[in-house]
Amino acid sequence: MTRLIEITFSDPDFGDLTKLAGTLVTTVGEGGQLSPAGEALDKVCGGAISRLAASAGFKARIGDVEKLLFPSDLSADAILVVGTGADAPDAAAARKIGGAIGARTAGEETTFLADGLGGPNLAAQATLGAALRRYAFVDHKTDDNDEDIGGSLRVRCPDADLAAKAAKPLLATAEGVFFTRDLINEPANVLTTSAFAMRLAAMASLGLVVEVLDEQKLEALGMRALLAVGQGSPSKSKVVVMKWMGGGDEAPLALIGKGVVFDTGGISLKPAGGMEEMTMDMGGAGVVAGVMKALAKRKAKANVIGIVGLVENMPDGMAQRPGDVVRSLKGDTIEVINTDAEGRLVLADVLWHAQEEYKPAAMIDLATLTGAMVIALGSENAGYFSNDDDLAVAFGEAAAAAGEGAWRMPLGRAYDKLLKSRVADMKNVGGRPAGAITAAQFLQRFVKDETPWIHIDIAGVASSKEGKPLSPKGATGWGVMALDQLVRDKFET
Numbered sequence: 001m002t003r004l005i006e007i008t009f010s011d012p013d014f015g016d017l018t019k020l021a022g023t024l025v026t027t028v029g030e031g032g033q034l035s036p037a038g039e040a041l042d043k044v045c046g047g048a049i050s051r052l053a054a055s056a057g058f059k060a061r062i063g064d065v066e067k068l069l070f071p072s073d074l075s076a077d078a079i080l081v082v083g084t085g086a087d088a089p090d091a092a093a094a095r096k097i098g099g100a101i102g103a104r105t106a107g108e109e110t111t112f113l114a115d116g117l118g119g120p121n122l123a124a125q126a127t128l129g130a131a132l133r134r135y136a137f138v139d140h141k142t143d144d145n146d147e148d149i150g151g152s153l154r155v156r157c158p159d160a161d162l163a164a165k166a167a168k169p170l171l172a173t174a175e176g177v178f179f180t181r182d183l184i185n186e187p188a189n190v191l192t193t194s195a196f197a198m199r200l201a202a203m204a205s206l207g208l209v210v211e212v213l214d215e216q217k218l219e220a221l222g223m224r225a226l227l228a229v230g231q232g233s234p235s236k237s238k239v240v241v242m243k244w245m246g247g248g249d250e251a252p253l254a255l256i257g258k259g260v261v262f263d264t265g266g267i268s269l270k271p272a273g274g275m276e277e278m279t280m281d282m283g284g285a286g287v288v289a290g291v292m293k294a295l296a297k298r299k300a301k302a303n304v305i306g307i308v309g310l311v312e313n314m315p316d317g318m319a320q321r322p323g324d325v326v327r328s329l330k331g332d333t334i335e336v337i338n339t340d341a342e343g344r345l346v347l348a349d350v351l352w353h354a355q356e357e358y359k360p361a362a363m364i365d366l367a368t369l370t371g372a373m374v375i376a377l378g379s380e381n382a383g384y385f386s387n388d389d390d391l392a393v394a395f396g397e398a399a400a401a402a403g404e405g406a407w408r409m410p411l412g413r414a415y416d417k418l419l420k421s422r423v424a425d426m427k428n429v430g431g432r433p434a435g436a437i438t439a440a441q442f443l444q445r446f447v448k449d450e451t452p453w454i455h456i457d458i459a460g461v462a463s464s465k466e467g468k469p470l471s472p473k474g475a476t477g478w479g480v481m482a483l484d485q486l487v488r489d490k491f492e493t
Contacts, residue, residue, distance in 0.1 A: 002178050004171060005134050006152040007127060009164040012115050013156065014040040017074070022109030022151075024076045025101050027116035028053045030060045030086040035116030037156065045071040045079065052081055061085055062093045063100040063469065076111075080104055084116060092403050094122040098129025099469040106134060111154045120163035127155055127163075128170040132470040132477075135178055137185040169298040173484045176294030177477035183286040184462060184475035188262035188279045193235045193310040196261060196282065200240045200289055200308070206296035209243040223349040225328040229342040230311035232266060232319025239350060242292045242306040247493045252303035254360035255292070255483065256350050258343040258367035259285030259310040266313045266339030267321050280475065281343070283462035284366035285310065287479040294484050302491045307354050309346040313339070325424045329353055330446055335424040343367045344428060344439055348446045355448055361491075362391055362452040365443065366479055372435030373457040381405035382461045382478065385440040388452035394490045395454055395482070402481035403470070405461070415441045 017024070017040060026038040032053040034042060042049040048068055052058050058066050060083035068079040082097055089097060094117055101112060112130070114123040136149050157163050183191065183199070191199075201210045215236050218227055223239070230237035245252070263281040264270060270278070285308035292306040313319075320326070324336045329349040336345075347365050354363060373383045382399075384406055386392035392408055399406035418430030418438050426445065430438030440455045447453045461478040468476060 002135060002137060002182050004131050004174060004178065007131065007155065007167070007171070009155045009157070009160040009167070011156065011160045012037055012113070012158060017041055017044055019075055020111050021075050021077070022111065023078045023080055023105050024074070025080040025082060025105070025110060025112040027082050027084045027097070027114070028060045029084050029116070032060070035113065037113035037115045041079065041113065044073055046073070049079065049081060059083065062089065063096045065100045065104050067104060088118050089122060091122065091125045094125035095129035095403060096469050098126035099133040101126070102130035102133030103467065105151065106136065107149060107151045109152050111156065114155050114157040117157070120157060120159040121166050123155060123157040123163040124166035124170055127153065127167050128174055129470055131171060131174050132177060133472070135181060135472060137182065137474060140187070172297035173294040173481055175297050176290035176484065177480045179293045180286045180290030180477040180480050181471070181475040183289060184280045184283050186279065188312070191261055191279070191282070193238050193261055193312060196259060196285070196310050197238050197240050200242060203242065203293060203296065206293065207244070208292060208296050209245070211241040213239040213241070221353065222329045223353065225326050225334060225345040226309050226311065226349040228320045228324070228326045228336070229260070229313055229345050232316035233312035233314040235261065235312040237311045239353070240308050240310065242289070244292060244295045244300065244302070244304045246295070246299060246301050247303040247491070250303050250493060251361035252305045252358055253487065253491050254354040254358055254363040255288045255304060255306045256347060256354055256363065256365035257285035257288035257306065257308040258282070258346055258365070258369065259308045260343060260346065261310060261312050263313045263340070263342065264315055266319050266342060267315050268338045268340040269315055270340060277463070280463045281368050282310070283368040283458055287366050287458065287477070287483070290477060290480040291483045294480060295487065300487060301493050302487050304487060304491065305354070305358050305360065307350050309350045311346055313342045328446070332426065332445065333424040335421040335427045337427045338429045341429045341439070343369050344442050347443055351443065351446045355451055360451065362388070363447065364395070364454045364456065364483070366456045366458055368459045368462050369457045370436045370439050370459055374460040376436060377407055377460055379460045379464060381407040382456050382458045383407055383409045383436055384454050384456045385409050385411050385437070386454045387411065387444065387447065391452040391454060395486055398486035398489055399482040402485045404478055404482040406456070406482065409437060409440070411437070411440060411444060
């Protein structure tokens with residue numbers, strides 16, 4: 001399990017700058033403005049920082065970074081100079097500044113002179129950014145001296161106690177993000193359905209109530225669409241329910257996650273090239289797990305139930321075939337045209353179970369569902385669909401506040417004709433046109449009219465081939481911060 005780096009807060013102290021080891025970080029505005037701590041540091045090192053700030057090569061835009069190695073008259077190995085832009089930074093800018101610091105100080109003992117950011121809340125946001133970008137998944141590396149791990153972050157800013165207080169719930173959310181990233185980064189031979197369920201069950205120590213439904217219970221309930229997906233794998237299918245009831249008697253928000261721990265495509269086999277990336281096809285379940293951990297860590301005053309369907313889609317002799325007809329928990333029949341459109345079968349049963357069992361005030365599902373969403377929005381935005389404008393607006397605002405890109409996509413009855421089946425109530429695919437939309441239309445059939453609902457397709461954002469401002473290559477943890485923010489805004493009492 002990847003842990004946050006060690007983080008401490010203290011008030012500014014200019015008297016010991018020469019004694020600080022490791023890397024010192026200070027900020028510079030686009031006009032060359034230094035903070036009081038930056039000015040004191042500049043005097044000690046003979047004006048090196050002010051010369052850099054005045055140079056044509058350093059623009060001091062938000063997140064721009066230059067490193068001065070082995071500064072004179074200091075014990076520190078380096079000074080990291082980070083740009084804050086032309087205007088006073090907001091929360092998003094502060095996180096980006098922190099992310100730039102985290103990216104350039106991996107494994108290092110770092111002192112961040114944060115008095116130039118504009119207050120304790122922004123210092124806390126920058127700390128969040130640095131912590132998120134310092135993530136490194138090294139569980140399967142054998143080198144104990146990996147340069148990406150270890151280190152610490154000492155934050156010096158005015159009102160340090162207030163900054164530490166503001167950072168505490170943010171870092172709880174960061175722990176949820178790390179949990180999501182760890183789950184998505186794990187190889188499928190390690191994160192089997194049983195191992196996944198065990199990691200979720202262990203969160204009972206945080207105060208969550210966790211229940212694991214095995215195949216016998218799922219069969220008794222009638223979740224045959226979900227069970228059909230996993231029937232070709234020796235890794236037994238499961239549904240895990242996680243409850244955080246911190247909000248009194250209010251009806252809960254239900255978070256639903258697709259947890260396909262590995263997706264070969266089944267009998268409709270995927271191409272070999274890139275199939276190794278299908279370890280991340282449980283990304284929706286990973287996000288739900290991360291949100292639940294974040295809520296428990298920060299003791300959220302809200303009622304939230306996370307439910308994830310855990311399966312493996314393999315091309316065994318027992319696997320479901322194209323042309324099979326399965327009956328969902330709702331009772332509708334589904335003709336399986338393509339066994340690689342399996343995530344919607346999992347979600348269909350879990351969505352219906354959540355409504356029947358828990359009567360949620362609202363319901364949100366997340367899934368790495370369609371390649372069509374990647375074509376539509378790339379890796380910058382998740383696409384989301386909703387039957388409720390108020391909930392959709394609230395989520396869009398939460399995602400924007402968290403700095404996680406999301407774009408609302410359309411639903412419409414006209415797309416339903418693409419799902420008509422000759423032999424069953426519906427097909428599980430509607431062809432290539434509007435592929436992400438027809439997937440959402442399919443899921444909407446398992447949402448009751450009175451239930452506000454959002455479907456979020458995270459296929460393009462769950463993992464990244466390049467480092468992002470707040471995450472390295474690999475799993476991003478996209479959605480944990482946005483959903484945590486939505487709970488703060490709309491569901492906390």
